[in-house]
Amino acid sequence: MKGYCVLLMGIGMAGPSVTSSSQLLAPIQNGWVLDLLKRWDTQLSLGPKFQSATGVKILQVLLGKEGVVQIIPEVQEASQCLTFFEVEREGLKQSFRTLYLDLVETEQPLEFWDMLLNMKMSDSELWVVDFLMQRDMFLQRECVSDMNFLLGCIDLYGTKRGLLVCGYQLPFQEDDRTTTTRWSTTWTLPGSISHPHMDGYGDQAVIVHTFSVKLWLVWPPTLKNFKAMTRHQFKVTSVEMTLHLIDQLEGIEVLVLEGEKEVGFYHRPNMIHACLSFTESRHFGFYCHSVSQFEQSAVVLDMAVKWLKELDSRTTCHTEVEEEGDRMLGTIEKWKLVANKAKEKKEGSKGKGQGKGKGKGRVEKGRSVDIEDRILNKSSEWEAVMVGVKNYIATTFSK
Numbered sequence: 231m232k233g234y235c236v237l238l239m240g241i242g243m244a245g246p247s248v249t250s251s252s253q254l255l256a257p258i259q260n261g262w263v264l265d266l267l268k269r270w271d272t273q274l275s276l277g278p279k280f281q282s283a284t285g286v287k288i289l290q291v292l293l294g295k296e297g298v299v300q301i302i303p304e305v306q307e308a309s310q311c312l313t314f315f316e317v318e319r320e321g322l323k324q325s326f327r328t329l330y331l332d333l334v335e336t337e338q339p340l341e342f343w344d345m346l347l348n349m350k351m352s353d354s355e356l357w358v359v360d361f362l363m364q365r366d367m368f369l370q371r372e373c374v375s376d377m378n379f380l381l382g383c384i385d386l387y388g389t390k391r392g393l394l395v396c397g398y399q400l401p402f403q404e405d406d407r408t409t410t411t412r413w414s415t416t417w418t419l420p421g422s423i424s425h426p427h428m429d430g431y432g433d434q435a436v437i438v439h440t441f442s443v444k445l446w447l448v449w450p451p452t453l454k455n456f457k458a459m460t461r462h463q464f465k466v467t468s469v470e471m472t473l474h475l476i477d478q479l480e481g482i483e484v485l486v487l488e489g490e491k492e493v494g495f496y497h498r499p500n501m502i503h504a505c506l507s508f509t510e511s512r513h514f515g516f517y518c519h520s521v522s523q524f525e526q527s528a529v530v531l532d533m534a535v536k537w538l539k540e541l542d543s544r545t546t547c548h549t550e551v552e553e554e555g556d557r558m559l560g561t562i563e564k565w566k567l568v569a570n571k572a573k574e575k576k577e578g579s580k581g582k583g584q585g586k587g588k589g590k591g592r593v594e595k596g597r598s599v600d601i602e603d604r605i606l607n608k609s610s611e612w613e614a615v616m617v618g619v620k621n622y623i624a625t626t627f628s629k
Contacts, residue, residue, distance in 0.1 A: 262300065263293040266445065266486070266508075273443075273508045276373045277421040278380055281346055284423060284469045285506055291473050292447070292484070301448075301485040303493050309483055311448045311501045317438055317492040320397030324440045324514065329417060332392035333358055333383070338412075345380040345422040348467045357381055361419075365510065368420050382418040393514060398438065401494060406575035407521040409568050410436075415514040422507040425467040426475045428459060428500045431534045431561045432527030433517045435497050442511030443488040449479045451500040456533045459502060464550050472504060499523065500530040519564045521572050524605055527565070534558055535612050538619055548623045555616050562609045562616075569605035576602065 258264075267289045274282040292298065303314045322328075333340070342357040343350050351357055361381040367374050388394045393413060404410065428451070429435055449455050458478050462471055476482070479502060487493055488508075496518075497503070505511075519527070535558065541551055 257294060259294055259296050260292060260298050260300075263289055267293070269443070269508055270506070274421050276371060276375060277368075278346060278377045279375050281380060281421040281423065285421065287469055288423070288472060288476070288504075288506065291476050295476065295482065297482065299481075299483045301483050303485075303495070309448075310450045310481055311483055311498050312485065313496045315401040315494045315496070317494040318399040318401075320399070321395055323490075323492065324393060324396055324398075324415070324512065328392045328396060329386070329415065329512065330392075332386050332389050332415065335389045335391060336387050337389075338385075338387040340386070341384045343382045343384050345382045345418065345424075346377075347379070348423075348425060351381070364419055368510065380419060380421060382416070382422050384416055386415040386417060388413045388415070388514070398514075401436065401496075402518075402520075407568065407572045409519050409564060409571070411517045413514055413516045415512060418505075418507045418511045420507060420509050422505075422511065424503075424505045425469075425472045426459065426479070426502050426504045428502055430500070430517065431558050432499045432530040432565075433519070433561060434499045434523055434527070435501075435515050436518055437495055437497065437513055437515040439487045439493040439495075439513045441490050442513075443508035444486075444511045444513075445506040445508070446485040446487070447476070447504045448483045448485065448497070449502040450481045451498060451502065451530055452480060453533060455479050455481070455502055456500070456530070456537075460537050463554075464546060499527045519561075519568050521568060521601055521605070524565065524568075524601065527561075528608055531558070531561065531608075531612060535615050539615050548626070552620065552623060555619055559613065559616055562612050565605050566609050569602040569609070573600075573602040573606075576600075 267286065270285050270289060271282070274285065299308060301309045301312060340354040340358065341350065342354045342361060361383055364374070364377070364381055393415060398413075400410070402408070426447070426449075458475060462475070465471065538551065538554055538558065
């Protein structure tokens, strides 16, 4: 007889099909999620009650979700979204010591979020002590069930005595056809949940997981998925929204990372993802813009620019529309920088006899227009749309 996912004592359990209709949720499709439900319940038994219940709901929906692909780092070809690489470093592994030094020595603004409400905290520098106190409470297994906020440190930039002393190596050769952002760490506590979201517009992330039991839910940036995400773009995140998106988005993949083994991976530009931290969790990374990945990013930017152009600023907060436009313009500027660097290098090398023959990159092969010129042309096209949107907003909402 087929097992079913039922709600019992707050934990997903396998039970017979004779359970009452009020308890019955869905047939079990992914039995391996049962262990995750039990572990979540164990880890969060002393944690915030609201967050514990939220995680249970997400895991129970995942338990009954059809078509879930479980990703294993050693099996490269299984994922549409992730490409794994071997992590290399010259020094010691990232640790609490290096994280603490990053916290106290960074010259960049700190960014803390309330992981219960999924909201950025104001005056983030004031929350360092509270974050470390909450971490200590979890380590000491103190009851925090009445905790009304749960802090997470997002974009903690690496410093010379912190992350950078570890000597982590880039998984590729950086050259004039590539730019990268500064390395930063995401440091979250048990029970932290990030709801489905996309990082930027056409940005590829490079991630190194260093410590935790953490669940990643990921989806490819298809047109259907992009449209589903934009319908929730300016709304307050909630567990109901997350459950709806898990049901609606296509191509779901699940990655479970645990322990202290370092795992490195790229994710596709605008991969949709959500995370559940069963324990304290740490990963660092950066964004990369490379000529070889432009075509993937261009698909996303085309969708994003079209969406922004068609937004009705009269029914959507115009300041939020402007902010999204500025984010897109920031990405476009990065692509222009990459293209101009690559073009200067190519033109400089022609005088040395290196401009002839076949190009090495797969993207350039067979194109009548150099990829650098294509990037610049597309950037101008996107910028023209952005300027039109901003001018419309300025005219419509001018006093």
